[in-house]
Amino acid sequence: MTAPRLDINLDKIHHNASVLVKRLAERDIKVTGVTKATLGSPEVANAMLRAGINGLGDSRIENIETMRAARVPASMTLIRSPMLSQANRVVRHADVSFNTELDVISKLSSEAKKERRTHGVVLMVELGDLREGIMPDDLEHTVREVLRFPNITLKGIGTNLACRSGAAPDARNMSELSALADSIEATFGLTLDIVSGGNSANLEWALNSTDVGRINDLRLGESILLGREPLHRQQIEGLYTDAITLTAEVIESKVKPSLPTGEIGQTAFGDIPPVTDRGQISQTILALGRQDSDPSGLEAPPGHTILAASSDHLIVEPGLAVGSEITLQLNYSALVRAMTSPFVSKIVNRESDRIPVSAQ
Ligand SMILES: *Cc1c(COP(=O)(O)O)cnc(C)c1O
Numbered sequence: 001m002t003a004p005r006l007d008i009n010l011d012k013i014h015h016n017a018s019v020l021v022k023r024l025a026e027r028d029i030k031v032t033g034v035t036k037a038t039l040g041s042p043e044v045a046n047a048m049l050r051a052g053i054n055g056l057g058d059s060r061i062e063n064i065e066t067m068r069a070a071r072v073p074a075s076m077t078l079i080r081s082p083m084l085s086q087a088n089r090v091v092r093h094a095d096v097s098f099n100t101e102l103d104v105i106s107k108l109s110s111e112a113k114k115e116r117r118t119h120g121v122v123l124m125v126e127l128g129d130l131r132e133g134i135m136p137d138d139l140e141h142t143v144r145e146v147l148r149f150p151n152i153t154l155k156g157i158g159t160n161l162a163c164r165s166g167a168a169p170d171a172r173n174m175s176e177l178s179a180l181a182d183s184i185e186a187t188f189g190l191t192l193d194i195v196s197g198g199n200s201a202n203l204e205w206a207l208n209s210t211d212v213g214r215i216n217d218l219r220l221g222e223s224i225l226l227g228r229e230p231l232h233r234q235q236i237e238g239l240y241t242d243a244i245t246l247t248a249e250v251i252e253s254k255v256k257p258s259l260p261t262g263e264i265g266q267t268a269f270g271d272i273p274p275v276t277d278r279g280q281i282s283q284t285i286l287a288l289g290r291q292d293s294d295p296s297g298l299e300a301p302p303g304h305t306i307l308a309a310s311s312d313h314l315i316v317e318p319g320l321a322v323g324s325e326i327t328l329q330l331n332y333s334a335l336v337r338a339m340t341s342p343f344v345s346k347i348v349n350r351e352s353d354r355i356p357v358s359a360q
Contacts, residue, residue, distance in 0.1 A: 003249035003325060004288045005345040006338050008038070010047040012243035017051030017224045019238050020203075027212050030054035032077060032196070034221030037335050039063055042070035043348045048224060049074055057219050061089045068093050077122070079219060081132055087111045096120035096155055096194075100134050102145050105152060112151035120155040121146060122194055125180060127173040131164040136180060143184055156194025157181055158217070162201035168231055169202040171209060178213030201230045222332050233331065246298065246338050247327045248288035253319040255282050268310055282319030286326060289313050292341045297334030301327065 021031050032055050033048035035041065040063025045056055055075035058064050064076045078097040082090040087107040090097055092115055099105050099121050112119040123142060126133030134142050139157070146154050159177050161169045174197055181195045197206065197215035200223035206212055222230050227239035235241050258278040269290070289295070295309030300316055304326065307315040316326065330338065338344045 001247075001325075002345045002347075003247055004292050004338075004343065005247050005347050006335075007245050007247060007327075008041070008044065008346060008348045009240075009243050010043060010348060010350050012240040013044060013224060014047045014051050016227055016239045016243060017048045017053055017220075020220060020223060020236075021052040023207055024218065025052075027206060028216060029197075029206055029212060030217050032057040032079075032217055032219040033224060034058065034079065034199070034219050035067065036060060036063060036079075037221055037225055037332060037339060039339055040066040041346075041348070042067055042072050044225075045072045045074065054217070055095075061086050061093060064093050065089070077120075081124070082108065088115070091115055091117055091119045094119075096122060098122050098124050098132070098158060100124050100132050102142065105146055105149060109149035109152045118151050118153050120153050122156045122158050122196060123154070125157055125159045125177065127159045127161060127167075127176060129161045129163060129165045129167040131160060133159060136176070139180060139184065140187060143188060147188065147190075154190070154192070156192040156196065156217075157184065158194065158196030159198060161198050162231060163199070166231075169198050169205045171205070174202075174205060174209075174215060175213055178215065181214040199230070200224075200228075203229050203236065204231060226330070226332065226335065228331075230332070242329055244330065244335060245327045246288070246293060246330050246334070246344070247325050248286040248292075248314065250284050250320045250322050250324050250326070251287045252285035253282070253322055255280050255319065257281075267308075281317055283307065284316045284318070284320045284326075286314040286316055287312070292343050293330065293338040294334040294336075297331035297337075299329040299331075 031053045033053040034057045035045050036059045038044045040058050045067050057077040057079040059080040075095045078090055078094040081100050082097050082104055084107050088111045091108055091112040108119050124133045126135050161167050181192050194217050195214045196217040200220050202218050203223055223236055225244055227236055227241040229236055258281045289310055289312040291311050300306050305317045307317055
């Protein structure tokens with residue numbers, strides 16, 4: 001089989017999404033399935049939809065266009081603030097976009113008018129992570145302006161935490177978002193359909209808090225695709241962490257000293273190699289490198305250790321037969337890099353596809 005390759009198991013993704021949809025439904029929270037790590041794969045999107053997610057979100061308009069072209073039947077939200085230069089594509093292909101800048105919303109409004117469409121806007125609020133978001137004190141003013149734009153509908157408000165600074169979602173910042181929703185509704189006499197609390201990092205808060213307030217939507221990517229919550233990278237109970245795996249092929253297997261020889265400078269990537277002398281060791285080279293994935297986000301199977309990586313080589317202990325394969329688990333960064341690498345094949349399958357004919 002071709003290597004390196006990502007194996008994407010739709011049954012496991014479906015399972016992960018169903019479990020999360022059910023657990024959150026008990027708290028009246030709906031799930032927006034985030035497809036960006038799969039480059040907007042229509043198969044993955046459809047597996048999430050079959051599991052009961054409410055709509056799809058992606059950070060790239062290109063991925064939303066891919067899903068539209070494949071006729072994926074869902075509401076699509078652009079979850080990164082649109083580029084002015086892409087405003088026309090955004091109103092044509094996305095139903096809703098996340099916004100923080102009035103200049104952008106103004107442009108979306110004029111493009112939507114041109115296209116004879118209405119475009120939904122969710123205003124993102126800054127609650128401590130210092131990535132995207134309107135400062136809470138400026139929200140009322142922004143809402144007032146947004147309500148004046150033709151062909152724009154204010155759909156709701158949202159926030160994003162734990163991405164730039166690791167600021168965790170908690171009772172304090174989530175109740176602040178709820179309070180902002182209440183106050184906007186009271187001030188302007190309107191209803192906000194969407195109060196989007198955040199990403200997979202919000203699960204711990206959402207599943208353990210007794211009162212989720214006004215939060216009625218979470219945008220989940222990593223937890224559905226990789227079965228982990230991003231704050232501590234722990235497996236979420238009952239979810240698969242191997243719905244997507246990366247398999248690479250062995251191209252060298254030799255016994256070598258554990259210490260390099262000669263005067264030691266920096267490596268090709270600027271890090272300093274390790275210095276413990278463990279005598280002779282058996283090491284394997286996999287045909288997989290930084291051009292294919294993020295080696296620091298890869299996890300070798302039990303009994304195997306990743307020793308080092310360069311552009312095209314991953315060094316693993318112990319020795320393994322040339323031509324054999326190793327399957328690794330990935331974190332989000334490793335997944336995104338592998339998905340975007342032209343050198344990595346993407347194999348989408350269902351578990352049932354793998355049952356040999358004779359066993360059916
Ligand atoms: C990527 C992203 C998400 C999904 O994050 P996960 O950690 O993969 O669940 C949600 N919201 C925004 C704004 C994002 O950029």
